Amino acid sequence: MRRLRIVCAIGTAALAAACATPWEVADVQTAIEAPPASTGPAFTRALFDEYRGLAKFEALEEYDWINAAVFARKGLRAATGEVVAPEEIAAWDIPADRIGELTTARAKLVAALAGGTTDRVPELSARAQASFDCWVEEESEGDSLSECRSDFVKTVAQLEPPPPAAAPQPVAAEPKVIRSFVVYFDLNKSTLSKKAHATLADVAAARTELSPAAIHVIGHTDTSGNAALNDRLSAKRASTVAEALAHLGVTADQKALGKTQPAVATGDGVTELRNRRVEILLVK
Template identity: 50%
Template sequence: MKFLHLAAAIGMTALLGACATPFEVADVNEIMAAPAPTAGSAFTKALFTEYKAYTKHEALDEYEWDHAAVFARKGLTAATGASVDPELTADWNLMPERVKELDAARARLVGYFGNGARDRVPAAAAKAQVMFDCWLEEEAEGDTNSDCRAAFLKVEPELQVKAAAPTAPKIVKTFIVYFDFNKSALTKEAMKTLKDVAAAAGEIKPSSIYVAGHTDTVGNARYNDKLSSARAASVEKQLTKMGIKSIDAKSFGFTKLAVPTKANTKEAKNRRVEIYFEK
């Protein structure tokens, strides 16, 4: 059977008029008849599939059985579960001015593999390797802008390790200190709350502490801006005395009411400083 297979391959070679050897034709025939492998990783299985498809294209569409055999052998090796490396520019007759781009692309590809792309995205990794090999083969034939080059560049982003989106800080604790009407001095109740703030800061160890001063709607905006700033400063100063550092203090006047009211309305819950822990 092997003799008949080889004889058929020899006949096909002669018929095609290609420069491939009988053994190269036999390799091409072997991969085209081969079933999907059961051995190996997801990457090597995908690599076999990609090399088989490109071998078929080179042999039956381009009639380049010698080149088809190069990829057939790589696909047959992948079918055993073994990884094969992308082609080297030194092994192909390339225009010198094109080598730099190809070497850079190969270096990126190998880098992606080193960062786990073959395990993370096996199908895309296999596609990228075969498209790189195809690109290199097309460059050897003088095509400097081949479909294979475009396919490699298209799939390349899938191989890159995507940086995780930074996690936005969350408010994990909130305290509210209330003030007497038109005052920024801390009351006894306010001092008790600030002691709780200091104790909680030691336990929670927040990444950020924010202090926001507010007022009710009595008086004009300019006056209440100053009053809310004074209230925030009172809280910040006391917390600093208690050992809490790096406080971000802001003031909002009556622009952010806890209880919506009409203008010139006294409302105890609006005369406040809010303290936020973020982590």
Template identity: 35%
Template structure:
């Protein structure tokens, strides 16, 4: 697919539509203008899908890209590109493949770079669509975003952003695949831990590299088992009780998002925030105790 539309044209036509339509964007007539085409944004945004599947997660990703292009940038032609992709994915059985860079206008150097990414992505998707559906959808949508922005070639910040998001998603995807496909030594059931603890930096809900390793071990140990996961967030005693309650909930949700992207089913994961009410180490109010800033994951059989 070759896109020959520029931002200048799209902004001009978007303004024309906005001036003439109450519910923007809509199909419109430009009296023979060669850029006339129907818009599909509203239809795409109305789609309801199961975001826990690859197909559903991919629809959500394309819906978000359509909104970014149209609502944020007033570029309704490129918005329609992603809207139509969302509609096609929703109508498909198992989703659609990523954009083929060979069908886009790139220099030889750009083409080589995109082809490498395209091949690496397809290789990863072969086995990860079902085992890591959300992360797989993120990787594909980020690649398509990179392709679309690079072909336009003028919003360099957006090009870099999409490219970096794709690289990060692909790295996480391949890393998670390696963890899931490794064949660990046989273990007796009693050898497997049922409590995993992830610690956090002060006033943060961002999972540290060490915390990521703990969660990857959790998925490796239990990902193939029919179990439930109870995530309980905690804080130290610095800050108000109300703030710490919210922070503990955000920490638990951050862990849920991470392990869901590694393939654990979201409906098997519960989250609770205890705030500062259940410290691992008793302290006075206001003390920043690192061992209390944690999420405890309990595996429930």
């Protein structure tokens, strides 16, 4: 009797217009008044909440107690832990030109649910199913552009699995120096001494023996003189060594560091033989 009194308070005229049976009204009221579901997986509990919301809206806002009962009954089944299926399109009076889109949408939804979204994103899955059922109900009433359709399209798109993480790119191994040589120069000079020529012959022999991936020639100066002069001098020294190696059949790349990386820390403005050098690095 309490449920019937609630219905009467809403308005007997609305109830009569909907032609709902007392059992339909009772099921709607049961769903509306029920507490949140406490059994079953997260998906069915969320599905109950979604269907209860639809039933409440259809009954109290649209005065459509018959369709409210459809949603209420599905919600009550979901509250027991039952996984209820999305609406069958054939069960509704849908215009022929709208069946194709709904059929495609239902297939997409069913595939997503079967693919594990009910476990991965249960609340979102429940919303997608409820919005689809609401869309079907709206289509049966001639509304092909309902909010339920828009909500379904937006929600089902979010059920798409995240793209697989890109495979980590292999980290290139740091070049490894397998042999090194040093050629020294007189102050402000870039000419090769007899000892330097002998060292370059050793480089050629090591290249044949070790087959390095690359050979780097790096020019340096001591800290005397200004930076611009030392940059030019270190470049000339590197070029001299690279050209001499080329005559020996050895290809090398070259760069010049001026006085920025002394082998011996001396402070600025100091002449130091060990800093007037070209390093030759064989790397793999």
